[in-house]
Amino acid sequence: MGRYAGPAGRSAPGSGPEQRKRLDLPRDVRRQVLPRWDPEAFGRLSERFARFLGTARFLVYMTFFIVLWICWNAAAPERLRWDSYPFIFLTLILSLQASYAAPLILLAQNRQADRDRVSLDEDRAQNARAKADMEYLAREIAAIRIALGDITTRDFVRTEIAKLADQVRLAEERDVSR
Numbered sequence: 001m002g003r004y005a006g007p008a009g010r011s012a013p014g015s016g017p018e019q020r021k022r023l024d025l026p027r028d029v030r031r032q033v034l035p036r037w038d039p040e041a042f043g044r045l046s047e048r049f050a051r052f053l054g055t056a057r058f059l060v061y062m063t064f065f066i067v068l069w070i071c072w073n074a075a076a077p078e079r080l081r082w083d084s085y086p087f088i089f090l091t092l093i094l095s096l097q098a099s100y101a102a103p104l105i106l107l108a109q110n111r112q113a114d115r116d117r118v119s120l121d122e123d124r125a126q127n128a129r130a131k132a133d134m135e136y137l138a139r140e141i142a143a144i145r146i147a148l149g150d151i152t153t154r155d156f157v158r159t160e161i162a163k164l165a166d167q168v169r170l171a172e173e174r175d176v177s178r
Contacts (some may be wrong), residue, residue: 008064043111050108053101 053059069090073083083089 046104047108
């Protein structure tokens, strides 16, 4: 019988071999055989590895290792040598290192490209917001200039007062002369 026995002892739909995907039933808990790990952990490790491979320190270490290997296998007594002249074992080690380094470097480059793409999208969105803000401010400034065009200025008020004062003076002169 399934997890749920209905009224007539029937199993719940979706609990038998003809199990269908249903959202109204809880799914079976599966045991995990493999351990769970952070999916980004390998990416971070590959980036650190790629970053180290691109340093002068790595080149110095690798050069020192190869020179030491060649000198030891060329100058050491015959019974202490482990890789004679064609240095086949050294070639194998370097090939193995390169075969692991190349995919890790590509993975690091892909992760960097993804970060660059996200950063570019964020920059575009920020630039669009800044452009919209600038256009809004330009419209507001234009509206303020138009509104200020309708407002009287100090010079206009002075000239109007001067005209009125002239008219009053002329009216007074007319009244005095009558």
